[in-house]
Amino acid sequence: MKRRDFIRGAAYLAVGTAAVACGLKRGGRVKDTSETIPAQEQDRSPRPYQPIESARFKLSWEPFELSLIHSFTVSGSSRTTTPDVLVRLEYDGYTGYGEASLPPYLGHTVDSVCKFLSKVDLSSFRDPFRLTEIMDYVNSLSDGDAPAKAAVDIALHDLFGKLMGQPLWRIKGLDPTATPNTSFTIGMDTPENMAAKTKEVEGKYKILKVKLGAGNDLAMIDAIRSVSSLPIAVDVNQGWKDRMKALYEMYALKERGVVLVEQPLPKNNFKDLAWLSERAPLPIFADEAVQNLADLKRISHLYNGVNIKLMKCGGLLEAEKMKAYAKASGLKVMLGCMTETSCAISAAAQISPGVDFADLDGNLLISNDPFEGVKIIDGKITLNNLPGLGLTVAG
Amino acid sequence: MKRRDFIRGAAYLAVGTAAVACGLKRGGRVKDTSETIPAQEQDRSPRPYQPIESARFKLSWEPFELSLIHSFTVSGSSRTTTPDVLVRLEYDGYTGYGEASLPPYLGHTVDSVCKFLSKVDLSSFRDPFRLTEIMDYVNSLSDGDAPAKAAVDIALHDLFGKLMGQPLWRIKGLDPTATPNTSFTIGMDTPENMAAKTKEVEGKYKILKVKLGAGNDLAMIDAIRSVSSLPIAVDVNQGWKDRMKALYEMYALKERGVVLVEQPLPKNNFKDLAWLSERAPLPIFADEAVQNLADLKRISHLYNGVNIKLMKCGGLLEAEKMKAYAKASGLKVMLGCMTETSCAISAAAQISPGVDFADLDGNLLISNDPFEGVKIIDGKITLNNLPGLGLTVAG
Numbered sequence: 208m209k210r211r212d213f214i215r216g217a218a219y220l221a222v223g224t225a226a227v228a229c230g231l232k233r234g235g236r237v238k239d240t241s242e243t244i245p246a247q248e249q250d251r252s253p254r255p256y257q258p259i260e261s262a263r264f265k266l267s268w269e270p271f272e273l274s275l276i277h278s279f280t281v282s283g284s285s286r287t288t289t290p291d292v293l294v295r296l297e298y299d300g301y302t303g304y305g306e307a308s309l310p311p312y313l314g315h316t317v318d319s320v321c322k323f324l325s326k327v328d329l330s331s332f333r334d335p336f337r338l339t340e341i342m343d344y345v346n347s348l349s350d351g352d353a354p355a356k357a358a359v360d361i362a363l364h365d366l367f368g369k370l371m372g373q374p375l376w377r378i379k380g381l382d383p384t385a386t387p388n389t390s391f392t393i394g395m396d397t398p399e400n401m402a403a404k405t406k407e408v409e410g411k412y413k414i415l416k417v418k419l420g421a422g423n424d425l426a427m428i429d430a431i432r433s434v435s436s437l438p439i440a441v442d443v444n445q446g447w448k449d450r451m452k453a454l455y456e457m458y459a460l461k462e463r464g465v466v467l468v469e470q471p472l473p474k475n476n477f478k479d480l481a482w483l484s485e486r487a488p489l490p491i492f493a494d495e496a497v498q499n500l501a502d503l504k505r506i507s508h509l510y511n512g513v514n515i516k517l518m519k520c521g522g523l524l525e526a527e528k529m530k531a532y533a534k535a536s537g538l539k540v541m542l543g544c545m546t547e548t549s550c551a552i553s554a555a556a557q558i559s560p561g562v563d564f565a566d567l568d569g570n571l572l573i574s575n576d577p578f579e580g581v582k583i584i585d586g587k588i589t590l591n592n593l594p595g596l597g598l599t600v601a602g
Numbered sequence: 603m604k605r606r607d608f609i610r611g612a613a614y615l616a617v618g619t620a621a622v623a624c625g626l627k628r629g630g631r632v633k634d635t636s637e638t639i640p641a642q643e644q645d646r647s648p649r650p651y652q653p654i655e656s657a658r659f660k661l662s663w664e665p666f667e668l669s670l671i672h673s674f675t676v677s678g679s680s681r682t683t684t685p686d687v688l689v690r691l692e693y694d695g696y697t698g699y700g701e702a703s704l705p706p707y708l709g710h711t712v713d714s715v716c717k718f719l720s721k722v723d724l725s726s727f728r729d730p731f732r733l734t735e736i737m738d739y740v741n742s743l744s745d746g747d748a749p750a751k752a753a754v755d756i757a758l759h760d761l762f763g764k765l766m767g768q769p770l771w772r773i774k775g776l777d778p779t780a781t782p783n784t785s786f787t788i789g790m791d792t793p794e795n796m797a798a799k800t801k802e803v804e805g806k807y808k809i810l811k812v813k814l815g816a817g818n819d820l821a822m823i824d825a826i827r828s829v830s831s832l833p834i835a836v837d838v839n840q841g842w843k844d845r846m847k848a849l850y851e852m853y854a855l856k857e858r859g860v861v862l863v864e865q866p867l868p869k870n871n872f873k874d875l876a877w878l879s880e881r882a883p884l885p886i887f888a889d890e891a892v893q894n895l896a897d898l899k900r901i902s903h904l905y906n907g908v909n910i911k912l913m914k915c916g917g918l919l920e921a922e923k924m925k926a927y928a929k930a931s932g933l934k935v936m937l938g939c940m941t942e943t944s945c946a947i948s949a950a951a952q953i954s955p956g957v958d959f960a961d962l963d964g965n966l967l968i969s970n971d972p973f974e975g976v977k978i979i980d981g982k983i984t985l986n987n988l989p990g991l992g993l994t995v996a997g
Contacts, residue, residue: 213664213688214699214972214995255767255989256648269608293608304609336768338775339956367775371766372650378773380733380762380919500930524775531926535895561734577609594650600609 256370258336262299264329266359269293270317273308273546273573277394277404286311289546292320292355293577296362298335303366304578304598305554307354308518308545308569315354323348323355335366342524353498353521360522361554361596368595375523375557375597376590385560386588387542389567390416390440398423398430405431413586414438414466416566420446424456428463440564442469445495450479454486461488467564469514469541470494480509492541500528507532512539512563517555518547527558544569553580553596556588577601651765653731657694659724661754664688665712668703668941668968672789672799681706684941687715687750688972691757693730698761699973699993700949702749703913703940703964710749718743718750730761737919748893748916755917756949756991763990770918770952770992771985780955781983782937784962785811785835793818793825800826808981809833809861811961815841819851823858835959837864840890845874849881856883862959864909864936865889875904887936895923902927907934907958912950913942922953939964948975948991951983972996 273289294305307320326348332341345359368375376383391412393404405415415435417427420443431439441460447453453471460468467490472479474496484491490511497503497513499520507513515529526542533540541564542555552570559565565588570576578598582589591597668684689700702715721743727736740754763770771778786807788799800810810830812822815838826834836855842848848866855863862885867874869891879886885906892898892908894915902908910924921937928935936959937950947965954960960983965971975993977984986992 213662213690253651253765253767254649267608295608336772336775337777340777340780370648371768371773372648373766377731378766380731382732382735385735504930528926528930531923532930535899535923535927 253372256372258334258370259299260333262333262335264332264335265295265297266324266327266329266362267295267297268321268324268358270321271548271577273548274575275546276572276574279394279546279572289573290317291548292317292324292358293548293550294324294358294362296359296366298366298370301366301369303362303364303369303595304550305358305360305362305365306548306550307358308547308551309354310545313354313518315352319352320355320358323352324358327359335363335370338363338367338524342522346521354518356521357517357551360524361517361551364523364554364557365550365595365598372594374590374592374594375554376560379558381558381560383560383590386556386590387559387562387565388413388586389565389583389588390414391568391571391586392416392418392566393431394418395421395427398426401427402430402434406434409435411583411586412437414440414564416440416442416568419443425459425463428460428465432463436464438464438466440467440469440566441465442494443471445470445473447471448473450483453479453483457483457487457489465489467492467512467539467541470496477506477509484509484511490539492539494543497529499525500532503529503532503538507536507538510538512541514541514543514566516543516545517551518545523554523558526555530558530562539563541565542567546572548573548576549578549580549601550596550598553578553598556581556590557596559588648767651767653729653765654694655728657728657730659727659730660690660692661719661722661724661757662690662692663716663719663753665716666943666972668943669970670941671967671969674789674941674967684968685712686943687712687719687753688943688945689719689753689757691754691761693761693765696761696764698757698759698764698990699945700753700755700757700760701943701945702753703942703946704749705940708749708913708940710747714747715750715753718747719753722754730758730765733758733762733919737917741916749913751916752912752946755919756912756946759918759949759952760945760990760993767989769985769987769989770949771955774953776953776955778955778985781951781985782954782957782960783808783981784960784978784983785809786963786966786981787811787813787961788826789813790816790822793821796822797825797829800830804830806978806981807832809835809959811835811837811963814838820854820858823855823860827858831859833859833861835862835864835961836860837889838866840865840868842866843868845878848874848878852878852882852884860884862887862907862934862936865891872901872904879904879906885934887934889938892924894920895927898924898927898933902931902933905933907936909936909938909961911938911940912946913940918949918953921950925953925957934958936960937962941967943968943971944973944975944996945991945993948973948993951976951985952991954983 271291271293273291275287278287290309292307296303309315395418415437419441469492492512493510494514513533515526540562543566547569549570552567579601580598666686666688668686670682673682685704687702691698704710790813810832814836864887887907888905889909908928910921935957938961942964944965947962973993974996
């Protein structure tokens with residue numbers, strides 16, 4: 208057989224000496240090749256989008272206050288809204304959506320986001336597919352501003368997928384059925400109310416999350432346990448101060464079916480974190496300690512896993528780098544969120560196939576979500592087939 | 603303005619109080635938004651390929667002997683051909699091409715590749731876009747067989763891009779202008795012949811590569827220097843045995859415009875590598891020491907960079923993980939190759955934007971390349987706009 212015939216896909220594959228010698232005759236593959244599709248069909252191809260020289264980016268944004276269904280309490284504060292900025296990135300008639308969610312304790316404000324976005328000048332960029340080039344520029348505009356950068360990154364990815372005509376998970380080669388279950392957060396409250404909230408969502412989730420560190424930790428867990436046998440992830444938000452007490456508590460939590468503990472000690476208490484991680488009976492995840500890849504590299508030896516959030520790290524490109532580094536380093540990966548609309552939640556969900564845990568319930572905690580996107584079905588993150596992030600404007 | 607109007611892209615953006623407060627009035631962006639493209643055009647979209655339930659994968663392969671233009675010498679052996687296996691992966695009338703290149707000293711053979719490929723049963727897979735799922739299966743079939751796995755991975759990526767209708771670099775969000783120059787290897791020979799070979803390619807490349815370790819290293823470099831002032835990367839292929847002599851030689855090489863040294867000492871001589879890397883005046887790159895991500899993690903502290911090759915690591919998915927890990931770890935990245943056709947070279951080139959060095963000249967060293975793909979223009983890897991790997995069958 209001529210080599211060119213093999214390459215061109217000619218409708219025969221003679222079994223030559225070399226082929227026999229190396230087992231080509233096995234498995235019926237020689238016959239298969241003779242059923243090759245006719246040449247005239249081989250060149251049919253999809254009609255892909257091509258960037259056009261005359262198109263320009265148009266970035267716009269609007270503050271948007273998220274209304275929380277339940278008031279939200281973490282160690283020391285409580286609130287009923289979350290400030291947010293919605294972003295639109297238009298190009299050649301397509302629109303990508305992004306979002307910056309701004310829980311007040313993180314220090315970003317609607318003003319700081321808008322100030323950053325007003326500095327973003329995309330007029331020199333022509334090709335919306337060059338994600339790395341565009342985000343390198345955006346990231347160079349300041350040292351911080353992760354939520355604002357995330358908003359641009361998310362909008363850019365949504366636009367990218369829409370121009371490709373494909374959902375982002377598909378563009379990334381991921382298996383949409385390999386998404387994790389998301390935990391659902393039972394907000395801090397009296398034990399009775401937490402038990403009631405747990406009953407409210409019975410049957411809807413496969414794993415719960417509880418914020419601890421306020422002092423009555425075991426009572427809260429026991430209250431949930433009285434009505435549910437689901438695994439529980441706990442987030443201490445740096446709330447424990449004593450390493451011995453933390454260790455004791457982790458043993459007690461393990462007995463109660465807790466499966467992981469997020470940020471048990473203050474993030475800068477490296478010595479006690481090292482001590483605890485050597486002895487802890489449950490995996491310890493970094494949250495406040497890790498904003499981005501640089502942080503992850505510095506502290507990966509102190510933790511068993513990391514909670515990656517788009518609003519902390521500045522978007523999907525950085526989140527994917529962190530996911531790759533964490534996996535390569537033997538750390539478990541959780542994808543987390545702030546209270547967010549379905550926009551940022553759907554963005555994180557696109558890269559969720561294959562991660563170990565997800566805490567992507569932020570959109571379920573608000574009453575005024577302007578988007579529909581990924582769904583939680585039987586507790587599992589369920590991606591759709593729509594292009595980009597899979598968003599539609601809520602009806 | 604109503605929030606829904608902002609999201610839907612209505613043709614106005616009233617400057618409300620919040621907008622003014624956060625700087626929306628700046629930068630002319632409010633006016634921009636009033637020029638929004640009419641709603642009826644907003645939904646126009648490309649016609650993306652959708653996997654069809656009835657389609658099946660068809661994998662076929664053929665041994666193919668690469669003819670070398672110059673006989674190829676590394677420390678201790680010389681040859682004029684390289685065994686190779688070409689792979690085709692067909693799906694729904696589309697064909698992806700892959701390749702396993704098998705330099706004899708690496709221990710893989712045409713037989714071992716064909717034996718591996720005959721075990722690959724893709725009949726249970728329906729969705730050609732699920733790269734990670736398919737390659738997880740392929741990788742699970744044996745512990746080794748990196749070239750055979752690379753062949754499937756490359757064919758799968760070519761198919762993926764063709765189904766998307768886009769070049770792989772675009773699907774990955776990369777900037778096609780950010781490709782590196784490739785080094786061109788001046789094969790081991792007498793100093794006079796090496797000078798002549800260098801003159802032959804004058805003006806075509808921006809960086810040269812020389813294999814050292816045969817004993818007359820500096821004479822070879824001086825011979826090249828007598829006819830060229832280009833930077834030189836040297837590859838010692840573990841050929842130096844004494845750390846002190848290696849250090850001395852690196853100083854001498856630096857004086858002669860050498861910019862990096864690959865695998866100066868035997869890969870398992872960790873102690874001397876650590877000693878050398880603390881003192882070396884040039885960056886030291888791992889080649890033989892690093893086949894895949896697991897190796898990279900083990901030895902990253904001993905080197906300043908790593909040469910990633912598809913035939914060593916088993917394909918693009920693994921290579922990208924290595925690239926991400928190396929960059930995150932502060933290691934420089936070189937993309938390298940064996941003698942290969944334009945198929946595997948074009949595959950590696952797809953992920954070359956942003957890497958520090960490339961040694962992707964393997965297709966330039968053979969006389970019977972069945973493909974055309976990426977080109978070297980003014981020494982620089984130049985990607986094309988064709989879908990997948992950008993291959994055409996050579997004319």
